[in-house]
Amino acid sequence: MKYSVFLLLVSCTVFAQKQSKDDEVKKYVSQVNEDSLKSYIGKMVSFGTRHTLSSTDDPKQGISAARSWVIKKFNDYAKNSGGRMEVYLQQEDIQPDGKRVDKSVNLGNAVACLKGTDPDDKRIFLIGGHLDSRVTDVMNRTSIASGANDDGSGVSAVIESARILSKSSFPASIIFVAFSGEEQSLLGSKQLSEKIKRENLQLEAVLNNDMIGNPKAGETGEVNTRILRVFSEGLPYKDLDKKAIAIRNLGFENDSESRQLARYIKEITEQYVKGLEIKLIYRNDRFLRGGDHTSFVVNGFPSVRLTEYYENYDHQHQDIRVENNKQYGDLPEFIDFKYLKKNVSANVAVLANLAKSTSQPEKVEMDVKELTNSTTLHWEKPKSGMPAGYYVLARETDSPVWQKKIFTTGLSVKIPLSKDNYIFAVQTVSQSGNPGVPVIPGIAK
Known part of the structure; x- marks a missing residue:
């Protein structure tokens, strides 16, 4: 490394450097439409259960009927992709399991895959809900279950x-998926x-969105429209027995790939979305519970859950009813569409x-x-793409986020x-200035 850069590091002027917003990303963010979100949720509620x-x-x-509608929406949007968006229903007939499935049923995930433009870039990023x-009764399949928020x-x-x-x-490629069978x-x-x-695909991030529209707590009535929680595992579930000694010796208990993804979400969100703070939660999911990202965590993919700051149990997993002048049930009227x-x-x-970034540097040591x-750190160029350069990040061991x-x-x-x-x-850092997910170094031999 050049001596001049070393001096800049000492003076900390480079440490304060801020990356500028990408105009293309800003354009996409500005296109998120409140009326569109209302129409989607209204349509989903119309399916009864x-x-x-x-x-x-x-x-x-x-x-x-609901998944067929999602497939139709995906096909409508695929017309914008120049033939790069593939839409399909991933189906499987499942049998009773003696638990939460008491009859044979066709399980189907509505999936759209937007293929990347670089044939050498095998990365995939996934968003799901x-x-x-x-x-109330998880086996009740006939009562109205609006599921506006959940x-x-x-x-x-x-x-x-x-x-x-x-x-x-x-x-890089993006997968959009509406899962079935979560409950x-x-x-x-x-x-x-x-x-x-099975297909050995290079899935590098899963964003599982589960309940992101109700900012009001049930017990206290507190409202928080400023915070979105991101849950991430610390110790990696997959092959932990093989990795645990090295993780302990190096002090990387707080640096799993999922947690790096969570930090990335915090940095990017707070740069592009006004009035929203990402709260990093150091758990894979809420206490003693799980969500769809857990299926990916188990298989070794970096995965996080995004969810509202408060859960309102009056409007989650509830029969629709009025008791003591209080409305129960997961209804659209309890969604804050601005939030x-x-x-x-x-x-x-x-x-x-993520999809505009360059793939990760190789052999970071x-x-x-x-x-x-x-x-002293060193690394090799990524397998695909031509980065404009690299950010080297540092944080004190007790800091939740990168500081330098x-x-x-x-x-x-x-x-x-x-x-x-x-x-x-x-x-x-890509030629357009988009950062990739940080890579923790290994030990050079």
């Missing part, structure tokens, strides 16, 4: 993202994640930056030959910061 075990042959009611809904709000984010980004030409034990997401694993719009905008900003109060950032066009850097006190990472 979207329970996974509901009718699969009624053209107007039930899960089959679950289409199925439920009431998870009509998440599916509305998927559909709106597909509408807007179908017009893009990103080097019956994550069945649809298991089906898709296992397919992606929902901000949360959908966050997804669009993150997906666009830290030299440990000598005990010093400085740190420098830019270099080289493939190594010496930083006057101690490995005892800081965690480091390297991320690519």
Whole structure:
């Protein structure tokens, strides 16, 4: 690394550097439309129930009618893609399991894949939400289960993202999916994640949106339209027994790939979406519960859950009724569409930056030959794309977010910061200025 850059690091002027917003990403974010979101949720509610075990042959009611409508929306938007968006229904006949499936049923995920423009770029980024809904009894497939927020709000984010980004030409690919079977034990997401694993696809990020539209707490009535939670695992679920000793020895308990993705979401969202803060939650999901991203976590893919700051249990998993002058049920009237719009905008900003970024640097390593109060990192160019350069990131070990950032066009850097006190990472920067997800270094041999 050049001595001049080293001096800049010491003075910390480069540490304060801010990346500018990408005009194309800004344009996409500005296109998120509140009326569109209302129309999507209104249509989903009109299917009566979207329970996974509901009718699969009624053209107007039930899960089959709902997923056919999502497929139609995807096909409408595919017309904008110049033939690059493939739309399909991923189906599987599943049998009773003695738990939450008591009859054979056709399970279907509505999927749209927007193929990247660079044939050498195999990266895939996925946004999902679950289409199925439920009431108090998880096996009740006949009562009206509006599912406006759980998870009509998440599916509305998927559909709106597909509408807007179908017009893009990103080097990497994006999958848009409305899962079925979430309430019956994550069945649809298991089906898709296992397919992606079998086919050895390069899935690098999963954004699972589940309940992102209701900002009001049930017990206290508090309202928070400024915060969106992002849940991420710390210790990686897959192959933890093989990785645990190295993670402990290096102090990387807070630096899984999913957690790097969560930090990335925070940085990008707060740059592009006014009035929205990302709250990093150091759990894979809410306490003792799970969501569709967990199916991908289990298979080793970086995956997070995006969800509102408060859950309102009066309007989640409830029969629609009035008791003591209080309305229960997951109805559209309890959605704050301005809050929902901000949360959908966050997804669009993150997906666009990810898909426009250059793939990750290869063989990011830290030299440990000598005990010093400085740190030397080196890496190799990414497999696809031509980056404009790289950001080298640093944060104190107790900091939840990256605190220091420098830019270099080289493939190594010496930083006057101690490995005892800081965690480091390297991320690519594309020619259009879009950063990739940071990569934590390994130990150089």
